[in-house]
Amino acid sequence: MEPIRTNLEAFKKKMFDTLPYLCLGIILFATIILFFGSANAVIGIIFLFFAKGAVHSAFTIESHLTSGFLFLLMAVLGTFATMGYLTSIVLNFLVFFLLIFVYSDDFAPKNYFLFGLEFVLMQMNPGTFDMLLNRSFAVLYGFAVTTLFIIVAKRLKKEPAENPLIKKGFAVISNQLNSLSKGELSQLHAGEIFDIASKYCAVEYNTVFKQNGLMSGKEKNRFQLVLCLEQLGQLINEAKLHYEELDQADRSYFYDLSKLFENSMTRDKLISQLEHFLKNSHLQDSHLNSDWRLLLQSLIKTLHAKTEKVNHTATVKNKLAYKGSQLKQHWGFHYFQFRFAIQKSLILAFSFALANALPFSNSYWIPIMVYTTIGAYPDEAFKSAVTRVGGTLAGLACFVLVTQFIPVNIRLFVVLFIGLTIILSTTNVFITMIAGTQMAVSSIAPVFDTIPSILLRFACVIVGAVIAVVGGRLILRANRDDNYQAKLNELLQIDNQLVTELNHALEQGMRGNHVSELILSLHLTTNELLKAMPRRKMIDKVQLAKLIIYNRSFLKEVLLIFMSLDLSKTDKENSETIQEALIVLEHLLATKTEVQKESEIYSAYIEKAKSKTNLDYRIAKCSLAFQQIRGKVHLSGD
Numbered sequence: 001m002e003p004i005r006t007n008l009e010a011f012k013k014k015m016f017d018t019l020p021y022l023c024l025g026i027i028l029f030a031t032i033i034l035f036f037g038s039a040n041a042v043i044g045i046i047f048l049f050f051a052k053g054a055v056h057s058a059f060t061i062e063s064h065l066t067s068g069f070l071f072l073l074m075a076v077l078g079t080f081a082t083m084g085y086l087t088s089i090v091l092n093f094l095v096f097f098l099l100i101f102v103y104s105d106d107f108a109p110k111n112y113f114l115f116g117l118e119f120v121l122m123q124m125n126p127g128t129f130d131m132l133l134n135r136s137f138a139v140l141y142g143f144a145v146t147t148l149f150i151i152v153a154k155r156l157k158k159e160p161a162e163n164p165l166i167k168k169g170f171a172v173i174s175n176q177l178n179s180l181s182k183g184e185l186s187q188l189h190a191g192e193i194f195d196i197a198s199k200y201c202a203v204e205y206n207t208v209f210k211q212n213g214l215m216s217g218k219e220k221n222r223f224q225l226v227l228c229l230e231q232l233g234q235l236i237n238e239a240k241l242h243y244e245e246l247d248q249a250d251r252s253y254f255y256d257l258s259k260l261f262e263n264s265m266t267r268d269k270l271i272s273q274l275e276h277f278l279k280n281s282h283l284q285d286s287h288l289n290s291d292w293r294l295l296l297q298s299l300i301k302t303l304h305a306k307t308e309k310v311n312h313t314a315t316v317k318n319k320l321a322y323k324g325s326q327l328k329q330h331w332g333f334h335y336f337q338f339r340f341a342i343q344k345s346l347i348l349a350f351s352f353a354l355a356n357a358l359p360f361s362n363s364y365w366i367p368i369m370v371y372t373t374i375g376a377y378p379d380e381a382f383k384s385a386v387t388r389v390g391g392t393l394a395g396l397a398c399f400v401l402v403t404q405f406i407p408v409n410i411r412l413f414v415v416l417f418i419g420l421t422i423i424l425s426t427t428n429v430f431i432t433m434i435a436g437t438q439m440a441v442s443s444i445a446p447v448f449d450t451i452p453s454i455l456l457r458f459a460c461v462i463v464g465a466v467i468a469v470v471g472g473r474l475i476l477r478a479n480r481d482d483n484y485q486a487k488l489n490e491l492l493q494i495d496n497q498l499v500t501e502l503n504h505a506l507e508q509g510m511r512g513n514h515v516s517e518l519i520l521s522l523h524l525t526t527n528e529l530l531k532a533m534p535r536r537k538m539i540d541k542v543q544l545a546k547l548i549i550y551n552r553s554f555l556k557e558v559l560l561i562f563m564s565l566d567l568s569k570t571d572k573e574n575s576e577t578i579q580e581a582l583i584v585l586e587h588l589l590a591t592k593t594e595v596q597k598e599s600e601i602y603s604a605y606i607e608k609a610k611s612k613t614n615l616d617y618r619i620a621k622c623s624l625a626f627q628q629i630r631g632k633v634h635l636s637g638d
Contacts, residue, residue, distance in 0.1 A: 018424040021052050024149050025420045028142055036138035039131070042121040046071070047142040050114055052424065054146075055153045058219075063210035064150075068143045070103075070115045075139045078122025079132055081352075088123070088356055092367075093349040095119055100341035102327065107202075107524045108209045109337070109376065120371050123352070124364045163222065165200045169193060169229040170261050176236045177258030180243070181251045188240050193233030194552070200226050201523040212323035213517060220516045221305050227519065227559060228299040234556040235291055245285075253281050271303050291560060298563040322514070336376075336483050339476045344374050347471035351464065362456045369464025374472055377480060381472040384429070385465035391433025392461045396454050398434060399441045415442040484532045487525055491551060494522045498558050505565050515562060522555065 028044030036043075050067065074095075081091040096116060104111040122135070172193050179187040204223065208215050215223060239246065239254070260273050274296055283289035333339055351370040355363040373388055375381040406414055419435040426432060441454060472478075501513050526548055 014425050018421060020149075020153065021048060021424050022417070022420055024048055024051060024146070025424075026416065028145060029416065031145075032138055032142060035141065036134055039125045040135055040138040042124070043075070043118070043135075043138050043142050046114060046118045046121070047146040048420070048424075051146045051149050051153075053114075054150045055157070058207040059150065059154060060207070060211065060216070063207070064147070066210070067115075068147075071118060071143060072136060072139050074115050074119040075122055075135050076132060078119045079127035079135055081119075082123050082125070082127040085353070085356055088352050089349050092352045093345045096345035096348050097341045100344060101330075101338055105209065105330070105337050106528070107205050107521075109340075111206065111209060116371065120348075120368055123367070163200070165196055165203075166222070166225060166229070169196045169226065172196065173229055173232050173236070174258050174261035176233065177254045177261065180236055180239060181255035181258060183243065183251075185240050185243060188236065190233065190237040193230055197226050197230045198523055198527050201520050202527065205520060205524060208517070208520065212319035213326055214319050214322050214514070215516055215520075221302060223516050223520065224302045225299070227516075228295060228302055231295055231556055231559055232299075234552065235295065239288070247284055250283050253283055256281060267303050271300055274300050274303075294560060294563050298566070301566075322517075333476075334486065336478070336486060340376055340478065343472070343476040343478075346475055347374060347467060350471070351467050354463075354467075355460075360456065362453060362460055365457055365460035366464040366467070369461050370468045370471075373465055373468035377478045378469070378473045381469050385469050387429050388433050389461060389465050391430040392437050392458060394430070395434040395437025396441065396458055399438055399454065403438055403442060412442050415439055480532070484529070487528050487532070488547075490525050491522070491529070491547075494518055494525065495551070495554060498522075498555075502558065502561060502565075505562065519555065519559075522551075526551065 025044065025048040028047055029041055032044045033041050050071075054064070054067075077091055077095055081088045081095075096119075099112045099116055099119075103115065127135075176188055176192075179185070200223075204219065208219065257277065260270075260277060278293060278296055278300075283292060330338055333342075348367060348370055351367040355366045358366075369388065373381055373384045375384055403411070403415060415438050419439040422435040423432045441457070497518050498515065501515050501518065505513055529544060529548065532544075
């Protein structure tokens with residue numbers, strides 16, 4: 001009984017959370033029909049789902065207005081697409097290709113979905129030039145009402161003072177430092193802090209992507225705080241491997257630092273405590289002490305910037321230039337999302353051509369089914385098709401057995417209320433298809449002969465599902481192994497770009513670099529490789545695990561170099577020395593030679609005797625780590 005009671009309580013809470021969105025949906029649906037006609041009613045449903053996503057994500061004026069523009073553009077182009085057979089084919093191919101390629105990528109694959117869905121739904125009824133103005137006003141009205149709802153909802157929503165993942169990260173670091181000081185090495189797990197950083201990246205990326213791939217000053221500062229915590233985890237793991245070489249003073253250093261992070265305090269107080277700690281504490285080994293001191297100084301600087309409320313953001317010109325460079329880099333069949341954009345736009349253009357050629361109005365269900373069913377991989381499309389066809393069949397049966405007996409004068413309102421409540425309360429596709437079918441059939445039942453129109457709709461759904469599944473297998477069929485190899489290559493590419501940014505920092509200073517954005521992509525790429533482990537039977541899991549460890553070590557060394565350059569001025573002689581070392585590293589990035597001999601890259605004492613400065617030492621470790629990455633990429637890709 002207890003699990004049932006728990007589930008019921010969770011459902012009640014979800015229903016209560018859904019209530020504001022339900023009210024918004026009914027208001028939008030009713031008022032748009034009243035002011036702009038029933039042909040535009042679906043605009044209200046589109047904005048309902050937009051509002052639900054926007055309330056739970058970061059809000060920026062730029063991305064919000066961009067979304068509004070895209071909604072208006074999709075309504076206009078969707079109307080134009082119905083004005084001619086050839087126009088329909090051309091626009092459906094071009095719009096879907098550009099929408100998917102420009103407004104989504106491997107890490108935000110569904111970012112385009114709502115805009116594309118509006119474009120599809122706008123083609124349910126034949127369009128005319130006379131409809132354009134009325135439909136445009138309907139979109140602007142829906143966007144205005146939704147914007148007001150989002151603003152009010154965000155004002156009422158209680159946001160935590162600190163990001164929960166960052167707060168959790170400080171707690172993890174505190175516990176790990178405490179365990180390290182006591183010699184409880186079995187309690188130290190390197191992946192714990194990486195998991196937190198990865199989750200943060202996954203949440204943050206969608207917001208960054210909507211800003212053409214560049215972070216605002218506030219976002220960059222918060223991400224730098226996450227990176228500081230991640231690198232503290234790396235240094236803790238390095239100290240763990242050489243625990244026997246730490247003396248009692250070193251262990252006291254880690255214990256005192258753990259207590260400092262353990263105590264909840266304001267940012268100003270934490271800055272003061274860290275500054276006092278750095279003045280009075282140090283580690284015995286000069287290289288280790290330099291690393292820890294450098295990282296804590298960087299943390300202090302990041303906290304300072306946060307308290308000063310960093311507001312600088314990239315200019316529109318810079319964002320567009322960065323977005324253009326990303327699109328240029330991803331143009332071509334080597335890039336997964338480019339192939340998917342071509343595939344889906346071709347299949348959709350064909351489905352609309354077929355639907356427009358059929359002599360009945362319900363044929364629009366074919367492209368709707370195709371659009372919602374196509375997946376990145378053929379097996380995903382098949383599973384989606386089975387679920388959606390099954391949900392549609394169950395929904396039609398429910399209508400025949402139950403819904404049709406509701407009085408006609410209240411049926412649509414009752415079904416709309418119940419259907420929206422269900423759709424907003426669950427993510428189960430089968431259940432949402434049942435509810436959606438009720439809403440769709442109820443809207444046409446008073447007009448058409450119910451049973452024939454139901455059977456015709458079901459036939460169109462099956463045809464759409466078949467087109468999606470067969471098209472996904474025959475046209476540019478996606479292969480997970482190919483995507484896995486592409487991610488390995490992207491890993492090297494990002495590492496290469498980080499070294500390029502290092503050169504940029506030496507020549508022009510730290511301003512204007514894209515290090516944070518590159519590291520964000522690096523985390524997401526690593527996550528994709530980790531997800532591939534259980535799916536890919538032929539993968540050498542040991543080799544891939546080593547590759548990820550080596551790459552994290554490489555990232556640690558690169559970040560410490562960046563931190564060093566950011567915190568102190570580098571004279572001309574040192575800059576030239578570092579640049580010479582970076583040339584060697586760039587050569588390693590370009591070489592195709594596999595590394596035959598493995599070295600222990602975690603050792604805090606590698607290359608110590610050869611290194612004149614800590615920066616020299618960092619670059620030596622960086623080069624060694626990258627040699628291991630190069631070797632593992634080729635071995636994993638076999």
